[in-house]
């Protein structure tokens with residue numbers, strides 16, 4: 531798919547990895563809906579950076595844990611823009627808690643944002659994409675969805691299910707809509723850890739390619755999957771080969 535003249539919705543696009551994806555799609559000619567949750571100022575900055583590239587951008591807020599908020603987001607896209615060819619499900623939480631302490635409320639919150647929201651966004655994007663003559667979805671999973679991490683049972687389960695949802699949707703929405711998944715490894719440190727921190731540099735040394743990734747490593751792969759007209763249902767690690775390594779606990 532040539533992105534020129536197309537409209538893309540990137541969830542969680544105000545900052546970090548989602549922002550890099552939004553900017554990369556804009557560099558390739560797409561107009562971008564910069565979805566955000568709480569980062570209104572950063573979303574406006576991202577919109578400004580996208581507009582400086584010569585394409586349109588809109589900042590749109592929505593709490594993706596709430597179905598009516600997702601409906602509001604898609605109603606605004608339908609009213610204000612009219613068409614949608616690309617959806618990138620990037621917004622997510624990164625919650626950690628011992629399995630035996632995860633309450634049903636915490637479990638539901640994580641699954642609502644990381645799994646139900648991408649599902650609902652795909653469901654609501656599909657008619658807009660079909661009306662536009664076709665579309666492409668990219669879901670952003672996580673290595674914790676490929677093999678389990680301690681204290682991330684809810685997060686990992688949501689990201690594993692997102693991989694399955696990718697394949698189910700790819701099968702069911704073909705041939706008009708392609709659905710693929712990127713599985714990033716260590717790209718940006720979680721809140722509280724600086725990128726320059728020694729612990730983060732050491733984290734990179736455990737990766738077969740010897741370093742942590744960059745947001746653009748993910749963004750360029752997302753753009754590749756959107757642009758590749760004969761790829762659907764693919765699950766592509768962008769992790770410096772980390773998925774190849776045995777879990778350290780088992781070595």
Ligand SMILES: NC(=O)c1ccc[n+]([C@@H]2O[C@H](COP(=O)([O-])OP(=O)(O)OC[C@H]3O[C@@H](n4cnc5c(N)ncnc54)[C@H](OP(=O)(O)O)[C@@H]3O)[C@@H](O)[C@H]2O)c1
Pocket residue numbers: 541542543544545546547548565566567568569570592593594595619620621622623624643670671672673713714715716717718719
């Ligand atoms: N960073 C990494 O190294 C890494 C590694 C593997 C996988 N990933 C995956 O890549 C994606 C992006 O990663 P990231 O580190 O950039 O993510 P992040 O900073 O943890 O979160 C991305 C965005 O999700 C949005 N969000 C959170 N709760 C929301 C809610 N209730 N409603 C709407 N939006 C909400 C936030 O938007 P606001 O700021 O506007 O509130 C946030 O900016 C995620 O799916 C993540 O799981 C990242």
